[in-house]
Amino acid sequence: MAGARLCIPRQIVAELQDYEAQYGANDSTYWLYFELLWREYFQWLHYRYGNRLYLLRGIRNQDPLLSKNPKALAGWCEGKTAAPFVNAFMHQLRNTGWMSNRGRQIVASYLINQLGVDWRDGAAWFEAQLIDYDPASNWGNWQYLTGVGTDPRGRREFNIGKQQREYDPAGAFVGKYSHRHAQRTS
Numbered sequence: 001m002a003g004a005r006l007c008i009p010r011q012i013v014a015e016l017q018d019y020e021a022q023y024g025a026n027d028s029t030y031w032l033y034f035e036l037l038w039r040e041y042f043q044w045l046h047y048r049y050g051n052r053l054y055l056l057r058g059i060r061n062q063d064p065l066l067s068k069n070p071k072a073l074a075g076w077c078e079g080k081t082a083a084p085f086v087n088a089f090m091h092q093l094r095n096t097g098w099m100s101n102r103g104r105q106i107v108a109s110y111l112i113n114q115l116g117v118d119w120r121d122g123a124a125w126f127e128a129q130l131i132d133y134d135p136a137s138n139w140g141n142w143q144y145l146t147g148v149g150t151d152p153r154g155r156r157e158f159n160i161g162k163q164q165r166e167y168d169p170a171g172a173f174v175g176k177y178s179h180r181h182a183q184r185t186s
């Protein structure tokens with residue numbers, strides 16, 4: 001892309017600080033900085049723990065009590081679960097190669113907690129689909145949600161119904177991605 005350049009986080013933060021000095025801080029500048037810290041965290045975590053980021057028992061060496069279940073995994077990948085909100089996110093991923101951070105957390109929680117599937121299968125599916133795939137962020141976030149990463153609070157479980165009521169109250173997102181090819185054919 002003409003004019004595009006690769007930025008490292010320090011450069012982004014420097015630009016952010018310049019912007020804030022000129023126009024003032026706002027919610028968006030705060031969150032951008034905050035989220036970049038998460039990114040940094042996972043990059044350093046990978047640097048520190050190396051291959052342990054890819055192990056079932058994770059960095060904490062915890063047994064996540066998950067199993068191989070090819071049928072449940074396939075349904076999740078194809079957006080054919082019992083949860084329309086999860087399905088919409090999975091269709092979005094297949095159609096566009098992208099999903100919001102909230103969506104990633106919701107579908108990961110569903111795979112781990114509702115379907116009881118080995119978290120590494122979900123991480124591998126994300127690896128194959130995401131256009132912004134990054135080893136440290138992907139596998140680090142999956143470990144974090146499964147409760148085998150460094151977070152002492154353990155596994156994260158999202159209430160899918162509550163999430164849907166909060167983030168898609170009118171069902172616009174589910175409507176848009178209710179079918180795997182909805183985006184392409186509309």
Ligand SMILES: Cc1cc2nc3c(=O)[nH]c(=O)nc-3n(C[C@H](O)[C@H](O)[C@H](O)COP(=O)(O)OP(=O)(O)OC[C@H]3O[C@@H](n4cnc5c(N)ncnc54)[C@H](O)[C@@H]3O)c2cc1C
Pocket residue numbers: 031032035036037038039040042099100101102104105108126130132133134135137138139141142
């Ligand atoms: C299960 C799971 C898998 C993920 N896999 C990846 C991946 O492969 N590649 C990737 O770049 N990000 C990954 N993320 C992090 C995050 O979802 C994306 O970076 C985010 O969706 C990008 O959206 P945005 O650019 O609008 O970010 P914003 O929310 O505007 O945040 C700004 C920047 O902060 C960073 N960031 C935000 N949230 C996170 C987070 N939770 N972890 C790490 N960095 C973060 C990203 O660089 C992002 O571009 C994953 C998150 C989860 C929960």
